Amino acid sequence: MLRRLLPTVVALVLGLVGLGWGLGYLQRIFATERDDAQASLDSRRKALEQYARASLAQSLQDRLEAARPALEAAAVDPLVPATGLYLRERGDQLLPRMALHDTGDDAPAKERYARLRAGTERADDEEDPWAERLALVRAVEGALVRGDRRASTVALMALLQHRAQYVLASTRDVPGLLVVLESLAERGDPVPQLMHALVRDGLADGRGGRLEGLQRLLLLRRSRFTPSDFAFLREHVAALSAKVGAPVADFESRAGELATEPLPLPRTLPGPALVRAGWYLEPRGGSQVRGVAVDPAALLESLTREMRERGLLEADGQVRLLGDSEVLSLDALPLSVDTPEWARAQGALERRYRLKTGMVALCGVLALAIFALAFVAQQRKFRFLELKSDFVATVSHELRTPLASIRLLAETLEWRLAEGTDARDYPARIVREADGLGFLVENLLSFNRIDKGRWVPRLEPVRLDELISLLRRDLEAWSKVPVELEAQVGEMAFRADAQLLRLLLSNLARNACAYNTRSPVRLRVEALPGGRVRFSDNGIGIPQAQWETVFEEFVRLPGQGRDVPGSGLGLALCRRIMRLHGGSLRVAASSPEGTTFELTFPPTVTT
Numbered sequence: 001m002l003r004r005l006l007p008t009v010v011a012l013v014l015g016l017v018g019l020g021w022g023l024g025y026l027q028r029i030f031a032t033e034r035d036d037a038q039a040s041l042d043s044r045r046k047a048l049e050q051y052a053r054a055s056l057a058q059s060l061q062d063r064l065e066a067a068r069p070a071l072e073a074a075a076v077d078p079l080v081p082a083t084g085l086y087l088r089e090r091g092d093q094l095l096p097r098m099a100l101h102d103t104g105d106d107a108p109a110k111e112r113y114a115r116l117r118a119g120t121e122r123a124d125d126e127e128d129p130w131a132e133r134l135a136l137v138r139a140v141e142g143a144l145v146r147g148d149r150r151a152s153t154v155a156l157m158a159l160l161q162h163r164a165q166y167v168l169a170s171t172r173d174v175p176g177l178l179v180v181l182e183s184l185a186e187r188g189d190p191v192p193q194l195m196h197a198l199v200r201d202g203l204a205d206g207r208g209g210r211l212e213g214l215q216r217l218l219l220l221r222r223s224r225f226t227p228s229d230f231a232f233l234r235e236h237v238a239a240l241s242a243k244v245g246a247p248v249a250d251f252e253s254r255a256g257e258l259a260t261e262p263l264p265l266p267r268t269l270p271g272p273a274l275v276r277a278g279w280y281l282e283p284r285g286g287s288q289v290r291g292v293a294v295d296p297a298a299l300l301e302s303l304t305r306e307m308r309e310r311g312l313l314e315a316d317g318q319v320r321l322l323g324d325s326e327v328l329s330l331d332a333l334p335l336s337v338d339t340p341e342w343a344r345a346q347g348a349l350e351r352r353y354r355l356k357t358g359m360v361a362l363c364g365v366l367a368l369a370i371f372a373l374a375f376v377a378q379q380r381k382f383r384f385l386e387l388k389s390d391f392v393a394t395v396s397h398e399l400r401t402p403l404a405s406i407r408l409l410a411e412t413l414e415w416r417l418a419e420g421t422d423a424r425d426y427p428a429r430i431v432r433e434a435d436g437l438g439f440l441v442e443n444l445l446s447f448n449r450i451d452k453g454r455w456v457p458r459l460e461p462v463r464l465d466e467l468i469s470l471l472r473r474d475l476e477a478w479s480k481v482p483v484e485l486e487a488q489v490g491e492m493a494f495r496a497d498a499q500l501l502r503l504l505l506s507n508l509a510r511n512a513c514a515y516n517t518r519s520p521v522r523l524r525v526e527a528l529p530g531g532r533v534r535f536s537d538n539g540i541g542i543p544q545a546q547w548e549t550v551f552e553e554f555v556r557l558p559g560q561g562r563d564v565p566g567s568g569l570g571l572a573l574c575r576r577i578m579r580l581h582g583g584s585l586r587v588a589a590s591s592p593e594g595t596t597f598e599l600t601f602p603p604t605v606t607t
Contacts, residue, residue: 008378012371019367027360034353041345048312048337052319056303057330060280060294061272067292071095078219079200079250086263086279086291099258100223101230109229113175113236129166133176136162140180144187156184164205170224174217178236181214185243195244199237200251215241215251222258265291272330276321296321307337314341450576457497457580464489464533467498468525471505479513482520489527494605496581504577505535507570508597512537515557522594531583531601538594547587551575581605 067085074082074095087095115121116137123131136159143152159180163173181198184190197203200213212220214237222230234255241248265275269289272282274296281291300319307313317339321328328334449455468487475483494501505525513521516539524536542550542557549555554568578585578599588598 009375012374016367016371020364023360023364023367027357030353030356030360034349037349038346041342041349045337045342048307049335051312052303052307052335052337053333055306056299056333056335057272059299059303060274060330061282063294064280064282064290064292068290071290071292078216079254081250081253082257084293086265086281086289086293088265088289090287091267093262096259096263097219097254097257098262099227099230099260102224102226104226107226107228107232109171109175109225110232112171113179113232116175116179129162130168130172133159133162133166133168133172137176137180141183144183152184156180160203160205160211164207164209164211170221171229174214174221174233177217178214178233178240182236182240185240190244192245196246199241199244200246215246215248219251219254266327269327270329274328274330274333276326276328313337314339316340450573450580455500455580457500459495459497462494462496462498462501464492464494464525464527467501467505470502471509474506475509475513479521481513481516483509483513483523484520485509485523485525487525489525489533492527492533492606494581494601496601496605500577500580504574504599507574508535508537511570512539512595515539531603531606533599533601534588534596535599536594536596541592542587542590542595544590547590550587551585 070080071082071085071087074080074085075087078097082095082097085095087093112121119138121134123134125131136155139155140152140159143149143155163177167173168176177198181195185195196213198213200215202210202212202216205211218225218230218233218237225233238248238252240246241251263279264277265279265281266273269281269283272280274280274294276296278293278295279291280294281289283289300321304313304317304319307319308315308317313319317337320336320338322334322336325334465487468485468489472485475485509523512523516537518538522538524534526534526536528534546557550557551571551574553572555572556568575585578601582602582605584600586598586600587595589596
């Protein structure tokens with residue numbers, strides 16, 4: 001059989017290999033499509049992230065540029081607000097402004113102010129500029145006491161020229177000027193514009209320089225005073241400003257804003273950077289860092305809103321900052337543009353790929369199934385042809401043997417009758433052979449009709465003991481060996497086809513006689529509750545592995561070294577008869593001591 005199947009197997013294998021190559025190529029196409037679609041999604045995501053990064057960087061730079069005038073003004077004018085501005089030069093923080101007071105514990109400026117007010121201040125050296133300054137201060141005060149306005153004005157101008165010419169220690173200069181201006185405000189008739197300039201705005205010194213007003217002077221030279229001196233002078237300057245009508249609110253605000261500690265910002269920057277603490281910093285030159293306060297969350301929200309308005313993001317899209325680094329370089333801001341649209345597209349892409357892959361796998365499975373079915377069908381075809389050949393050979397042999405026996409017995413009977421010899425048993429032997437031949441033909445015809453569905457059972461009441469009686473009579477007619485039949489069937493009856501049940505029992509009995517080496521052959525039929533009937537014999541038995549095989553068509557078991565007559569359809573016909581009645585037939589037990597078959601009839605058949 002293998003040699004006959006070889007061409008079919010080769011053809012199927014070649015077809016399977018070709019189909020496998022085609023499915024593999026198709027799968028590679030699907031994988032390429034998936035990768036291209038994924039690359040397209042990634043490209044779009046990267047493009048949006050690049051746009052968001054450039055837009056955010058531009059927004060930060062624009063904010064710093066917009067704050068540049070305020071930052072430059074705050075760097076030179078201590079009264080200009082510096083909130084949200086940052087400036088560092090040569091490692092020192094200039095904005096936000098620092099207190100940076102003298103660390104001493106004494107209060108020299110306060111003490112000098114008291115001595116100046118009391119007129120007890122003295123210079124250590126008569127040639128010292130401070131001695132000249134004291135003389136000018138006393139000249140202004142003397143003119144004010146006398147009420148000589150012209151003299152007080154001349155003395156004041158001389159004092160201001162001296163201040164422009166000599167730079168004295170702040171602990172001398174500021175208290176001296178404060179005492180003069182307080183005296184001028186208390187005793188004289190000061191010019192308002194001049195007092196405003198001296199207290200707040202400052203005056204040109206005539207040499208291209210500028211004499212700062214008291215408010216700016218105190219804030220600019222704050223590092224020269226101890227905390228107690230600064231607080232004392234601040235209080236007196238504020239009082240003087242209020243007295244002469246100079247604005248004082250911004251002075252008080254700037255003095256109160258002075259920080260004791262610098263901002264905890266990075267000392268070195270590779271370039272423009274966003275600090276998560278809320279600052280955008282940009283190094284200038286190499287010694288200066290400028291910055292502006294920003295709200296990263298608000299910036300991202302504004303950028304997200306802008307991208308939504310431009311149609312770059314869905315309504316539920318979002319721009320986020322990734323990572324946990326405190327300082328983020330502007331050139332490589334770790335931005336992520338997230339939108340459920342991409343997640344849906346990614347999911348749809350994966351689902352399509354899995355579906356296509358599943359279809360390819362299904363095609364492969366179907367191809368393997370078709371290969372297996374084709375191989376099995378071809379094998380069954382050749383097996384059927386072999387069985388058919390064996391069946392034809394068997395049936396031919398089974399038909400030839402009784403026909404030959406009938407012919408031989410008939411010729412012998414003719415010869416003996418011609419010779420006058422006794423031939424009384426020859427007619428019985430001829431009848432037995434004819435019965436065996438008829439039984440074989442009946443089996444073939446009955447199997448074919450049942451198998452094709454052309455047998456319509458004639459249901460009628462049938463008693464099992466009557467069937468046993470007919471079986472006993474049949475055994476006496478055709479059995480060549482002694483047979484003992486024992487029956488315990490009671491009153492069991494069926495509504496069934498009597499001819500088919502008789503044929504079933506006859507086949508079981510003939511198999512028991514054929515596959516038996518004992519004499520006599522013992523048969524036992526027993527009725528059990530539940531519509532069950534057991535048929536037992538004392539034959540050679542059936543191996544357990546073949547309990548189901550014996551019910552297949554054309555299957556014949558070996559008879560312990562001897563040729564057992566038969567067509568291989570007996571037990572197959574018996575099972576079909578039981579199924580036709582809605583019942584079942586099985587091997588209940590089998591051993592070298594005999595076999596027991598169990599017939600089970602449904603309740604609708606049992607009466």
